[in-house]
Amino acid sequence: MADKKYKIVFIGAGNVATHLGLALLKSKHTIVQVCSLRNSSSKELAKLLKSKISTSVEDIDTSADIYIVATNDDTITKVANKIKINNKIIVHTSGSIDMNVLQKASPNIGVFYPLQTFSKQKKIDFSKIPVCIEASNNKTSKVLKTLAKSISNNVIEIDSKQRKTIHLAAVFANNFTNHLYTIAEDILIKNDLPFDILKPLIEETNNKIRNNSPAKMQTGPSVRGDSKTLKAHEQLLLNDKDYLQVYKLLSKSIIKSKKNN
Amino acid sequence: MADKKYKIVFIGAGNVATHLGLALLKSKHTIVQVCSLRNSSSKELAKLLKSKISTSVEDIDTSADIYIVATNDDTITKVANKIKINNKIIVHTSGSIDMNVLQKASPNIGVFYPLQTFSKQKKIDFSKIPVCIEASNNKTSKVLKTLAKSISNNVIEIDSKQRKTIHLAAVFANNFTNHLYTIAEDILIKNDLPFDILKPLIEETNNKIRNNSPAKMQTGPSVRGDSKTLKAHEQLLLNDKDYLQVYKLLSKSIIKSKKNN
Numbered sequence: 001m002a003d004k005k006y007k008i009v010f011i012g013a014g015n016v017a018t019h020l021g022l023a024l025l026k027s028k029h030t031i032v033q034v035c036s037l038r039n040s041s042s043k044e045l046a047k048l049l050k051s052k053i054s055t056s057v058e059d060i061d062t063s064a065d066i067y068i069v070a071t072n073d074d075t076i077t078k079v080a081n082k083i084k085i086n087n088k089i090i091v092h093t094s095g096s097i098d099m100n101v102l103q104k105a106s107p108n109i110g111v112f113y114p115l116q117t118f119s120k121q122k123k124i125d126f127s128k129i130p131v132c133i134e135a136s137n138n139k140t141s142k143v144l145k146t147l148a149k150s151i152s153n154n155v156i157e158i159d160s161k162q163r164k165t166i167h168l169a170a171v172f173a174n175n176f177t178n179h180l181y182t183i184a185e186d187i188l189i190k191n192d193l194p195f196d197i198l199k200p201l202i203e204e205t206n207n208k209i210r211n212n213s214p215a216k217m218q219t220g221p222s223v224r225g226d227s228k229t230l231k232a233h234e235q236l237l238l239n240d241k242d243y244l245q246v247y248k249l250l251s252k253s254i255i256k257s258k259k260n261n
Numbered sequence: 262m263a264d265k266k267y268k269i270v271f272i273g274a275g276n277v278a279t280h281l282g283l284a285l286l287k288s289k290h291t292i293v294q295v296c297s298l299r300n301s302s303s304k305e306l307a308k309l310l311k312s313k314i315s316t317s318v319e320d321i322d323t324s325a326d327i328y329i330v331a332t333n334d335d336t337i338t339k340v341a342n343k344i345k346i347n348n349k350i351i352v353h354t355s356g357s358i359d360m361n362v363l364q365k366a367s368p369n370i371g372v373f374y375p376l377q378t379f380s381k382q383k384k385i386d387f388s389k390i391p392v393c394i395e396a397s398n399n400k401t402s403k404v405l406k407t408l409a410k411s412i413s414n415n416v417i418e419i420d421s422k423q424r425k426t427i428h429l430a431a432v433f434a435n436n437f438t439n440h441l442y443t444i445a446e447d448i449l450i451k452n453d454l455p456f457d458i459l460k461p462l463i464e465e466t467n468n469k470i471r472n473n474s475p476a477k478m479q480t481g482p483s484v485r486g487d488s489k490t491l492k493a494h495e496q497l498l499l500n501d502k503d504y505l506q507v508y509k510l511l512s513k514s515i516i517k518s519k520k521n522n
Contacts (some may be wrong), residue, residue: 179475250437
């Protein structure tokens with residue numbers, strides 16, 4: 001069962017389709033077709049994945065085993081309501097969309113959510129990426145698990161509510177964190193200082209939580225109750241009302257977390 | 262000059278004194294004395310650094326070349342106003358305190374600020390840590406540069422204003438980031454999900470900015486203008502007013518940053 005190879009169609013040709021498609025191809029599955037409204041992206045990806053192309057859901061190849069909808073969230077339901085796939089398995093790859101939006105397409109539906117941030121240019125080792133699986137029935141679940149295990153050592157079965165919670169937590173840990181780096185970079189650049197100076201610190205901040213709870217690793221003026229430094233920092237941010245607001249709210253939130261611990 | 266070895270006294274016996282002291286000892290400087298009001302910490306550190314101890318600034322050894330005040334910020338001025346060191350060099354290690362608070366102690370004053378987050382238990386490679394140097398005169402500056410270069414390959418001369426700016430940026434990139442990890446962990450734990458599931462994502466978020474500006478690496482619902490997901494996340498946080506506030510403010514800040522770019 002673990003060696004079973006599948007025939008797959010991708011709907012969508014963005015970052016998720018690209019990285020997931022490459023990982024599946026590497027594990028000897030066949031990507032039959034890439035379907036994308038934008039002709040140029042599907043051409044590019046189809047070449048990478050050695051597959052046919054289609055620019056319309058009406059022309060979809062019906063011979064595949066699994067249809068992976070890796071479009072933006074708004075398009076998933078539209079695709080599901082239009083596609084004809086004779087009860088084949090269809091999944092989407094979104095962290096925040098209900099599995100059930102697929103139910104007009106087939107009784108055999110699921111979610112195949114790789115918990116990672118993908119950039120077009122950057123290669124990625126899929127074996128360590130958690131793949132979160134959800135399915136409408138046992139048969140579909142087994143197929144999706146086999147597919148996921150062929151590319152990742154970290155396959156997890158969760159329901160839609162858990163997936164949405166994970167996606168929310170990921171926004172804090174990834175999107176918001178990156179934005180704080182952006183603010184730090186902007187503060188430094190405005191003062192003719194290079195962002196590079198912070199990189200050893202950022203690396204160590206992340207090393208620390210590899211084996212420790214971040215709640216126990218908190219440092220800085222807020223958790224120390226160092227109100228002089230807090231005041232001094234707020235003074236430095238007086239001309240940057242937006243950053244000042246972020247500074248005040250996160251400092252308050254750290255102080256509150258400390259009290260609750 | 263680069264091989265010159267110094268005799269050093271530490272005032273303070275916390276994390277900075279410990280890690281800096283160990284790095285200086287490894288580079289063949291002599292730690293003459295550790296002075297700390299808390300007898301137990303100074304004993305422990307003096308043993309590590311093969312030095313004498315003192316529990317009062319009045320008993321300070323006056324034979325050293327450099328006095329490093331690595332206490333908490335509030336104590337630095339008190340130490341400087343009391344210590345008698347015959348015009349020897351005295352520095353503090355703080356990111357946010359003016360160099361001039363030391364001026365009662367000596368005409369030869371400076372700052373020796375290692376830009377890193379230190380934990381008691383965790384060993385650290387000092388060679389990559391940026392050491393920010395400031396001095397009241399050229400002679401002192403030369404000594405501090407020699408000292409800093411003996412333990413780090415990343416020595417930078419900056420003034421007090423620049424140092425305070427760096428410290429502020431470090432709060433965003435380190436303290437606030439760690440707090441976002443704490444929030445993510447808390448959201449997951451409350452839903453019986455392990456924080457470990459986010460670790461590959463956190464690692465990749467940080468890999469991305471190693472060679473790219475974080476401003477260009479922003480992903481997520483806010484920067485995509487995906488208002489449905491934003492609304493759904495806010496719904497999930499309705500029982501967590503504090504996290505909801507952080508979510509809304511950082512989302513708004515990301516949207517604003519995008520407009521300015």
